[in-house]
Amino acid sequence: MRILLINPNTTPAVTEQAAAHVRGLIPAEIVPATGRFGARYIASRAAAAIAGHAALDALAAHVAGCDAVYLACFGDPGLLALKEVSPVPVVGMAEGALHLACTQGRRVGIVTGGALWRPMLEEFVAAQGLSARLSGIRTVAPTGGEIARDPDAALGRLAAACRTCAEEDGADVVVLGGAALAGLAARVQPGVPVPVICSVEAGARAVVAAAGLAAGRPAPPPTESAGLSAPLARLLAGPPGGGAA
Amino acid sequence: MRILLINPNTTPAVTEQAAAHVRGLIPAEIVPATGRFGARYIASRAAAAIAGHAALDALAAHVAGCDAVYLACFGDPGLLALKEVSPVPVVGMAEGALHLACTQGRRVGIVTGGALWRPMLEEFVAAQGLSARLSGIRTVAPTGGEIARDPDAALGRLAAACRTCAEEDGADVVVLGGAALAGLAARVQPGVPVPVICSVEAGARAVVAAAGLAAGRPAPPPTESAGLSAPLARLLAGPPGGGAA
Amino acid sequence: MRILLINPNTTPAVTEQAAAHVRGLIPAEIVPATGRFGARYIASRAAAAIAGHAALDALAAHVAGCDAVYLACFGDPGLLALKEVSPVPVVGMAEGALHLACTQGRRVGIVTGGALWRPMLEEFVAAQGLSARLSGIRTVAPTGGEIARDPDAALGRLAAACRTCAEEDGADVVVLGGAALAGLAARVQPGVPVPVICSVEAGARAVVAAAGLAAGRPAPPPTESAGLSAPLARLLAGPPGGGAA
Amino acid sequence: MRILLINPNTTPAVTEQAAAHVRGLIPAEIVPATGRFGARYIASRAAAAIAGHAALDALAAHVAGCDAVYLACFGDPGLLALKEVSPVPVVGMAEGALHLACTQGRRVGIVTGGALWRPMLEEFVAAQGLSARLSGIRTVAPTGGEIARDPDAALGRLAAACRTCAEEDGADVVVLGGAALAGLAARVQPGVPVPVICSVEAGARAVVAAAGLAAGRPAPPPTESAGLSAPLARLLAGPPGGGAA
Amino acid sequence: MRILLINPNTTPAVTEQAAAHVRGLIPAEIVPATGRFGARYIASRAAAAIAGHAALDALAAHVAGCDAVYLACFGDPGLLALKEVSPVPVVGMAEGALHLACTQGRRVGIVTGGALWRPMLEEFVAAQGLSARLSGIRTVAPTGGEIARDPDAALGRLAAACRTCAEEDGADVVVLGGAALAGLAARVQPGVPVPVICSVEAGARAVVAAAGLAAGRPAPPPTESAGLSAPLARLLAGPPGGGAA
Amino acid sequence: MRILLINPNTTPAVTEQAAAHVRGLIPAEIVPATGRFGARYIASRAAAAIAGHAALDALAAHVAGCDAVYLACFGDPGLLALKEVSPVPVVGMAEGALHLACTQGRRVGIVTGGALWRPMLEEFVAAQGLSARLSGIRTVAPTGGEIARDPDAALGRLAAACRTCAEEDGADVVVLGGAALAGLAARVQPGVPVPVICSVEAGARAVVAAAGLAAGRPAPPPTESAGLSAPLARLLAGPPGGGAA
Helix, strand or coil, X not given: CEEEEXXXXXXXXXXXXXXXXXXXXXXXXXXXXXXXXXXXXXXXXXXXXXXXXXXXXXXXXXXXXXCEEEECCCCCCCHHHHHHHXXXXXXXXXXXXXXXXXXXXXXXXXXXXXXXHHHHXXXXXXXXXXXXXXXXXXXXXXXXXXXXXXXXXXXXXXXXXXXXXXXXXXXXXXXXXXXXXXXXXXXXXXXXXXXXXXXXXXXXXXXXXXXXXXXCCCCCCCCCEECCCHHHHHHHHCCCCCCCC | CEEEEEECCCCHHHHHHHHHHHHCCCCCEEEEEECCCEECCCCCHHHHHHHHHXXXXXXXXXXXXXXXXXXXXCXXXXXXXXXXXXXXXXXXXXXXXXXXXXXXXXXXXEEEECCCHHXXXXXXXXXXXXXXXXXXXXXXXXXXXXXXXXXXXXXXHHHHHHHHHHHCXXXXXXEECCHHXXXXXXXXXXXXXXXXXXXXXXXXXXXXXXXXXXXXXXXXXXXXXXXXXXXXXXXXXXXXXXXXX | CEEEXXXXXXXXXXXXXXXXXXXXXXXXXEEEEECCCEECCCCCHHHHHHHHHHXXXXXXXXXXXXXXXXXXXXXXXXXXXXXXXXXXXXXXXXXXXHHHHHCCXXXXXXXXXXXXXXXXXXXXXXXXXXHHHEEEEEEECCCHHHHHHCHHHHHHHHHHHHHHHHXXXXXXXXXXXXXXXXXXXXXHHHHCCCCEEEHHHHHHHHHHHHHCCCCCCCCCCCCCEECCCHHHHHHHHCCCCCCCC | CEEXXXXXXXXXXXXXXXXXXXXXXXXXXXXXXXXXXXXXXXXXXXXXXXXXXXXXXXXXXXXXXXXXXXXXXXXXXCHHHHHHHCXXXXXXXHHHHHHHHHCCCCCEEEEEECCCHHHHXXXXXXXXXXXXXXXXXXXXXCCHHHHHHCHHHHHHHHHHHHXXXXXCCCCCEEEECCHHHCCHHHHHHHHCCCCEEEHHHHHHHHHHHHHCCCCCCCCCCCCCEECCCHHHHHHHHCCCCCCCC | CEEEEXXXXXXXXXXXXXHHHHHCXXXXXXXXXXXXXXXXXXXXXXXXXXXXXXXXXXXXXXXXXXXXXXXXXXXXXXXXXXXXXXXXXXXXXXXXXXXXHHCCCCCEEEEEECCCHXXXXXXXXXXXXXXXXXXXXXXXXXXXXXXXXXXXXXXXXXHHHHHHHHHCCCCCEEEECCHHHCCHHHHHHHHCCCCEEEHHHHHHHHHHHHHCCCCCCCCCCCCXXXXXXXXXXXXXXXXXXXXXX | CEEEXXXXXXXXXXXXXXXXXXXXXXXXXXXEEECCCEECCCCXXXXXXXXXXXXXXXXXXXXXXXXXXXXXXXXXXXXXXXXXXXXXXXXXXXXXXXXXXXCCCCCEEEEEECCCHHHHHHHHHHHHCCHHHEEEEEEECCCHHHHHHCHHHHHHHHHHHHXXXXXXXXXXXXXXXXXXXXXHHHHHHHHCCXXXXXHHHHHHHHHHHHHCCCCCCCCCCCCCEECCCHHHHHHHHCCCCCCCC
C-alpha cells in the first residue's frame, strides 16, 4: 500500500517528522508532500483556510500512483474537499484518531498546542457528530510549531493538560493532537492515568483500516477554474471527455 | 459607509450583478472585488475550499478604507477566517440572510442552484446553530452559474422548489440563495404562499445592521507564511512591530 | 417607516427611555405603547405570562398605521403570538439582538438584571435554536427595574458580569439585555475585552433590517373570545366577513 | 385530596366535561374553574398567550383550600408561571400525559384537533426535553371546540390519525390530546394497533402521583403590578410582610 | 392491583426493604422477587448487564397473576427487554422517578451511591431523552450496598450531595436514587433547599399511574433459545401454537 | 496478535462463519467463542439483554492469552460491560464498523435482518453519539438467522435495501450489519451506487487498528456475586488480594 501523506503547512521538517514516525508503525510506503503556500505552522482560522487550498493542490500534484491519502494535520483542513475530488480514499489525522479513540473510551479528551485551535477543533468535532463523546479540549500555550522546535520544553505542559483532561473533564482517553507532536504521546503517558493516543499514529492506523474497505464513489461534476496550479485545475476539470456522475 | 463586497468566485459579471442589486437597497458605497483564482462558479466542496483562500486574498488587497466586508457568496466560504483577520466587521451572505430570515418565520427553507450545495449548506446551517430552524434545503438542477446565464429558464424551477419548501417541508419563509440569483426573489414570489427572501439583499441589510454595532476584537497572533500574495502575507504577519492581543 | 415600540410592562418611564434611545439611532418614527396591566417591571415567569397578553392588547390598540412592531422587552413575552396576529412584521428585542450578535461572534454572552430571568432566557435562546451559540447568561442582583432607578449603582456589577462572560465563559460578544438598560452598553464597554451590544439598539436595528424584507403571511383563523379589550377581541375575530387563510 | 382543575378557555361546558371525566377515575375531589377572559376555544398562539394570564387569574381566585392544581388544557398555557406562584403542586395536562406515556412506549405520538396546535405542541415537547421521544404530531381539521360540539363526526378522523401515528410515524403509544376530547380515547382504541391514551385521564393520574411527592419550593420575589384582578395582584405581591425566599 | 417488584440484585434484604417501604405508600399488593444470580449489589456495568438477564429470569418466573411489574433497581437494568416480553406493564424505578420528578422541577438532580453509576445513569437519562432536564448526577463514595448496611453513616454525605445539586448545579428537585436508599429522602430533606424525592416511592407511584392506562401491545416474535431457565425459555418461545404479532 | 472473537448467540455455526471470514482479512490468530446460553439468533431486546451476560461469561472463560476481544454481534450486546472488566481492548462489531464507515462517507446507512433491530440499533448509534451521521436503518424481513440459513434468498432484498439507503435516505456509504451476513457485502455491491461495507470485516479491521494503540485503564472495584459461572465470578471478584483502582 502506498499512502500519500500530505502536510498542508509549508514546513518540510514537520512533514518529514510525521512521515518518519509513521513509517515504523504501519505496513505501507509513505509518499510525503508539503504545502506549496500558506503558513509555516497552522495555528489560526486564516492559516487553516489557506491550507485547505494547499492540501488540494498537493493532492492534485502527487496522488497519482497512491492507494490512499493521509491528510496529516490535526484539524484536517480541507478534508471533505479532498474526499470529494480524490480518486482514492482520504482520511484526516483528527478524523481517524478521534474515531479510533472512541473505541477506546466513552469520553475523549484532546490536547494540542496553540490556543486558537480550541474553537476550531470544537467545530470539527461537532461536524464529525462526536461532540457528545468529547470531554473537552485543552490547549497549551506553545503552538505546534513551537513544540516541534523544542519538544522537551513542552512535555511538562502537555502532560499536565492530559492529566487535567482525565481528572477534571472526565476523559477516559486523551488524544495528543498535532503532526508536530509525533512521538510525544509515549513520553507523556507515564504521568497520565488514562491512555494517551498519538494522533499521528492513530490517524495512520485509521488510513490503513479504512483504505482496505474502500470502494468507488461518484465523481463530482467538472469545474472550470482560473489561476490555479495546472494539476489542480486538471483535477477539478475532471477526466478528458468525462461527464459528471 | 463603505462596504467591500467580495465575490470569491472568478467571474466578475457575478460580482457586478450582486453589487448593482445591492446599491439601490442600502445606504452605502459598494466596493466590489472578485476572486483572483479558483472556480468560475462555486458548486462543489473543492471550489468552496479554494474560495476561502481567494476571499482572504481579496480582503487583504481591498479592505483598506472600507467600514465593513460583505462576503457575497451564499455558503460563505472562509467566513470565520475572514472575521479572524479583518480589521472591520465581516458578514456573510448566508449568515446574514439566515439570521434575518429567522426573525420572519419559525422554519426557514433554502432554495439554491447546484445539487452539491445541499450537504454543504446543511453543514453551514448546523455550524451556525440553526439546524432546528431549517425546514429543508431544495436545490434545482442548474447551478448558480447556469442560472446567472439564463435566469428566465430557471424561474419556474426555482418557484416550484420554493413552493415545495412551504407546502411539503413546512417553511414559513424561504431564502432564495446565491449571488447569481440577485433580484429573482421578487419574480418568484407571486407563486409562493410564504415570503421569499433575496439572499443578496438580506445579507446586505444584515451587514448594515451589524456594522453599526461593531466594536474592536482581539487581533490574532502574527503568522509567518510562504507563497502567498504580498497583501495577504502582510495581513497574516500583523502590524509592523505589533504583537498578538 | 413608523415603528410601534411596545413595552409590555406597566411603567411608562421605561417605554420613554427605550423610545428616546432608539430615536437617535434608526431612521424611523417611533410610536411608543405601554402595557395596560401587569407587573411594573417584568422579573418572573408570572409577570412575563401576563405581559404576553398585555403586549397583544397593546398591539391591537396601536398597530394601525405602523409599518413594523418592536416588542421592546428583553425576553420577548408573547413574541410568537404577536407575529401570528400582527398585520405588519414584529421583531422582539432579544430575538433581534441575539441574531445580530451571532454575526459578531461565535459565542454570545448575555448579561441582564434579575436572577429569575436566567432560566427564562435560557429557554428563549433554546426556542430560537441558538443554544449552541450561547456562552452563558449572567444576571446581576438588581432587577431591570432597580437598574432603571439607579443605573450608576449597577454599572460596576454589569461590567463585572460582562467581563466574566468573556473571561470565564468564552463569550466573543456580550449582549447587555433589557429595556431598562438602554444606553448602558457604551458605559460598560471600556472594561470589557469583547464587544458589548446594547439590546435596545440592536433590536431596533434588526427591526429596520427585517421590516424591509417582509412580505405577507397567512392570517390565522378567526377566534371568538370573551372578556377581552375591544381592539384585541376585534383583532382575534379577524376582518369583517373574512375567513381564515 | 382536593384538586383545582383549571380550564383556561372561556367555555364552562368544556370544564364540566373534563371534570366529570376525571371524577370517576381518580380518588380526589375536583374543584373546576374556567377562564374569565380569552378565547372560547384555544386554537392559536394568541389564544394560548391570553390563556396563560387567564390560568394565573383562575389559580389566584380558587387555589385556597386545594392540594394540587391540574392545568387541564392540552398545551398547558402558562404552566411554568403557575408553578412559580402556586402554593401547591401544579401539573399540566400535556406535561403529565406525555411523561406517563413515555413509560408506556419508546416513541410517543400525539393526535389533537386544530392545525395551529402542531408547531405549538412541537415547541412544548421540545421545552419538556422530550423531542427525541416524539414520533410526530397529527392534527385533524376540526379544532377541539368543534370536536366537543360533535364528537361522533370526528371519531373517524381521530382514529385515522392515530393509526397514521402508529403505522407511518412509528409511534408505540398515542396520546389523544385535548380537554374537549375527554373520553374519546376508548372509542378510538379499537381501530388502532398501539395503546391510545386519554390526555385528560393521564394528566389527572399524573397530578395524583406527583402531588403525593411534593415538598416546598422557594417563593418568587414579590411583584408590584397594575390593572390585574385583586386575587392575582395579591398573589404576585406575596404574603403580607413577607419577603422573597 | 398486584405488583411484581423485581430487585435484580441477589440480596433479598434489599428486596424486602424496598417492598416494605412501598407497601405503606401505594394501594397495591406487592409480590417481591430477587435475582437468582449476579452481583450482591449492582455497582458496575458488568453487574448491571448480568442483572438485565436476572430481571428477565425473575419476571418469567413470577409475573403470572400480577397486573404490573416494578423493576426496582435505580438504573433499570434490562428495562426495555422486560417491557418487550412482559404480558403486563413494566415501569423502572429510575424511569418512573425521573419522569415524575420532571413535573416537579425544570432541572432534576440525581444523588446515588457508587461512583461507577454516574456515567451509567447519564446514559440512561440520555436514552430516556431527558438529558436537557438533568442538572447533574452526584455520587457518594459508599455504594448502595454499603449505604444499606449503615444508612446513618451515609446520611451526611447524601445530604451534602443533594445540597450541591441545588446550589452548584441548579437543580430544582433532587431524586435520591437506589433501592437500598428507601426511606432516606425524608431524613435528608431538612438540610436541602429543594424537594428531595425518594426513588423507591416515586417509581412505585409511577407504576400505579401508568398501569391504570395500559393497553395491549404487539408480542415479539417467538425466540428459540438454549441454556436458560425453563420459565424464561418458555416466555421467549411465546404462547404454544402462537405466532408473532 | 491473538483475537478472541465472541459470538454471543448460541449457534456455533455463526461463530465459525464469522471467524472464517475474518481469518483471511486481518493479520491475527482468531480464537472463536460461542455463547453458553441465550437465543439461537439474537433478534429482540430480550435476546440481546441475555447476550450481554453470555458475552461476559465467554470473555471470562476464554480471554486468557488473547491480545484483544472482538464482540462479533452487530448491536454489540454488553459492549461497555465487557470493556469495563476486560484485561485487553474490546471492540464491538457495530462500534468498529460504524466508526470506520464514518471515515468513508458523511452519512452512513445500515442494512440488517430482523425488524426489531431497528430501534435497538438507533439507540446504539445514539449512544455512540453518531445519530447525526446516520442516514437511516433499513431492515429486511428475514432475521439474521434466516439469512444465514439461506443467503441466496436474501441477497435481492439486501441489495434493494442498500439501494434505498443511498437513493432515498442519502447514504454515502452503507454498512451491511450482522455476523450472519459475513461476506455478503461484496455480492450486494454491484447493484448499489455507494460503497457497501461488510460489518464483520470492518469490525475486525477496527479491532486491529485500535488494539495497537491500547494502554492500561483503571480496573473496576471487586464485585461479590452469586450464581454465576466460576470464571465470571472470579473476573468480577478481581485479582486475588487486589483492590480497586
